[in-house]
Structure formats: C-alpha cells, structure tokens
Amino acid sequence: MGLFITFEGSEGSGKSTQTRALYERLNAAGYPVILVREPGGTRIGDMIRAIVLDLQHTEMDPTTESFLFSAARAQLVNEVIKPYLALGGIVICDRYADSxxxxxxxxxxxxxxxxxxxxxIATGDLHPDISIYLHISADEGLERKQRHNGELPKGVEWNRLDAREVAYHRRVAEGYQALIASDMPRWRVCDARLSIDALADITYDHVLPYLAKITRIDTPGK
Ligand SMILES: Nc1ncnc2c1ncn2[C@@H]1O[C@H](COP(=O)(O)OP(=O)(O)O)[C@@H](O)[C@H]1O
Ligand SMILES: [Mg+2]
Structure with missing residues (x-):
C-alpha cells in the first residue's frame, strides 16, 4: 500500500532541494503526499535530532549515535510513515536507513x-519502494554547503556530522556506492551536478511508473 520514496546522498548533494521539489509536484498533481526528514519528522524525533546534530556533542559515542538515529527512525516510521502508507499515500523521506x-x-x-x-527492529522491516541517490563527490558536496563562507543560505544547516573530516565524508560516499551495487533494483542514481530543475524532472520521471497504484485525492487544477 502507498509508495515509499527515499532520497540519499552526501551532504550538499541536494536532497532537501529535490525532496521539496518532488513533494510540490506530486502535491500539485493531486497525489496524497507527505515529506519527512531524518533524523526528526516527529516531535520526539526532532528532539533527538537536536541531540545528535549539536556541534558541542563531540564526545558522543558511535554506539549512542547509532541508537539515537534508530530511535528517531522508529518514532517516525510508527507515528507517521506506516500510517500514511496504510492510507495509500506517498511518503518522501529525506534520508532513511541507508544513511x-x-x-x-x-x-x-x-x-x-x-x-x-x-x-x-526500528523499522519493523519497512523498506523503500524506490531510493534516489544524488551522486556528487564528498568534496564537491561539502564545498556547496560551505560556499557561503560559514554564512549558510536559509534552510541549509551546518551540523556535527557535516563537521567531520573530509576523509570520513569520502568513506560515506564510497559506502553509498557499495550499498547501491548490492541492491540495484531499488536505486535510481542521478548526477547531482545537473541543474536543480533538470534533476527535478529526472526524479519525477523515476517516480512516474509507480504512481499508477496511487489514488489521487482531487483532480489537478480543480
Ligand atoms: N543541482 C544543484 N546545483 C547547484 N546547487 C545546488 C543544487 N541543488 C542544491 N544546491 C545548493 O547546494 C546546497 C545544498 O543543497 P541541499 O538541498 O541543502 O543539500 P542536502 O540536503 O543534500 O545537504 C544549497 O545551497 C542548495 O541551494
Ligand atoms: Mg538537507
């Protein structure tokens, strides 16, 4: 039931930009759709997000970090994602388990x-129907995020995980490649260096074949 779409990619790859664009298109076309982000997306999850991403929490143990992400995910899946999918809706998630x-x-x-x-355990084995990977090198993604010399544009944040060393971000990017290679059918890989509009068209095209099973809530333009 429903359609579960996740967006993955390095910091600065354009996930927030593209998840919003896709949400707006689907919404305008009359589809029942919600957009959530990880970690967060619920009242409790947003509190966990603040703990995980706080730049001052330098002592956070990796095990603690893993559990906190999973705790936020469990809350999001059970409070928001599963109920909406059960109603036949589309859920777009900015990051999910692959992160x-x-x-x-x-x-x-x-x-x-x-x-x-x-x-x-956290998700009750809920897997995305389709995962869109916005491909960009770790260096270029970080550069995009930092371009404004510390003064980030509205809606763009710089957090504890962004602040980790470049080598870490490179390992993450390589990790994504390995994840994609091990589960190809679910993934749609997009070149994140294309223009925002071109990427919005491409991601919409990727989602299009899955929309046949979704009942629109109203006629577009009505
Ligand atoms: N296709 C694109 N081309 C150039 N810049 C982009 C593109 N998509 C997003 N950006 C810019 O890059 C920065 C990071 O984008 P964002 O969507 O916040 O990435 P993410 O959520 O993956 O970290 C923002 O300043 C955004 O405006
Ligand atoms: Mg983002």
Missing amino acids: TYAYQGYGLGRNLDELKTLTA
Missing part, C-alpha cells in the same frame, strides 16, 4: 550486520 549504513557503517566503521539488525 545509517553509509554514515555509521562505512563512515564510522560500525558493524554493518549489527546496524541492519538494529534498523530492522
């Missing part, structure tokens, strides 16, 4: 099998 594997697994060296077990 845990890429960041805590490949980035921080946590055991992938353990992370998968933790994620299965």
Whole structure:
C-alpha cells in the first residue's frame, strides 16, 4: 500500500532541494503526499535530532549515535510513515536507513550486520519502494554547503556530522556506492551536478511508473 520514496546522498548533494521539489509536484498533481526528514519528522524525533546534530556533542559515542538515529527512525516510521502508507499515500523521506549504513557503517566503521539488525527492529522491516541517490563527490558536496563562507543560505544547516573530516565524508560516499551495487533494483542514481530543475524532472520521471497504484485525492487544477 502507498509508495515509499527515499532520497540519499552526501551532504550538499541536494536532497532537501529535490525532496521539496518532488513533494510540490506530486502535491500539485493531486497525489496524497507527505515529506519527512531524518533524523526528526516527529516531535520526539526532532528532539533527538537536536541531540545528535549539536556541534558541542563531540564526545558522543558511535554506539549512542547509532541508537539515537534508530530511535528517531522508529518514532517516525510508527507515528507517521506506516500510517500514511496504510492510507495509500506517498511518503518522501529525506534520508532513511541507508544513511545509517553509509554514515555509521562505512563512515564510522560500525558493524554493518549489527546496524541492519538494529534498523530492522526500528523499522519493523519497512523498506523503500524506490531510493534516489544524488551522486556528487564528498568534496564537491561539502564545498556547496560551505560556499557561503560559514554564512549558510536559509534552510541549509551546518551540523556535527557535516563537521567531520573530509576523509570520513569520502568513506560515506564510497559506502553509498557499495550499498547501491548490492541492491540495484531499488536505486535510481542521478548526477547531482545537473541543474536543480533538470534533476527535478529526472526524479519525477523515476517516480512516474509507480504512481499508477496511487489514488489521487482531487483532480489537478480543480
Ligand atoms: N543541482 C544543484 N546545483 C547547484 N546547487 C545546488 C543544487 N541543488 C542544491 N544546491 C545548493 O547546494 C546546497 C545544498 O543543497 P541541499 O538541498 O541543502 O543539500 P542536502 O540536503 O543534500 O545537504 C544549497 O545551497 C542548495 O541551494
Ligand atoms: Mg538537507
């Protein structure tokens, strides 16, 4: 029931930009759709997000970090995502389980099998129907985010995970490549250096074949 779409990619790859664009298009076309982001998307999840991303929390243990992400995810899945999918709606999620594997697994060296077990518990084995990967090198993505010399544009944040060293972000990017290679059918890889509008067209095209099973709430333009 419903359609579960996730967006993944390095920092600065354009996930926030593209998830919003897709949400707006689907909404304008009359589809029942919600947009959520990880970590967060619920009242409790947003509180966990503040703890995880706080630049001052330099002492956070990787195990703590993994559990906090999973706790926020469990709340989001059970409070928001599953109920909306059960109604036949479309859920767009800005980051999901693959971020845990890429960041805590490949980035921080946590055991992938353990992370998968933790994620299965947190999500009740809820997997995305389609995952869009916005591909950009770690260096270029970080550069995009920092371009404004510390003064980030509205809606763009610089957090504890962004602040980790470039080598870490490179491991994350390589991790995504490995994740994609191991589960190709679910992934749609897009070149994140294309223009914002071109990418919005491409991602919409990727989603289009899945829309046949979604009942619109109203006629567009009505
Ligand atoms: N296709 C694009 N080309 C150039 N700049 C982009 C593109 N998409 C997003 N940006 C810019 O890059 C920065 C990071 O984008 P954002 O959507 O916040 O990425 P993410 O959510 O993946 O970290 C923002 O300043 C945004 O305006
Ligand atoms: Mg973002």
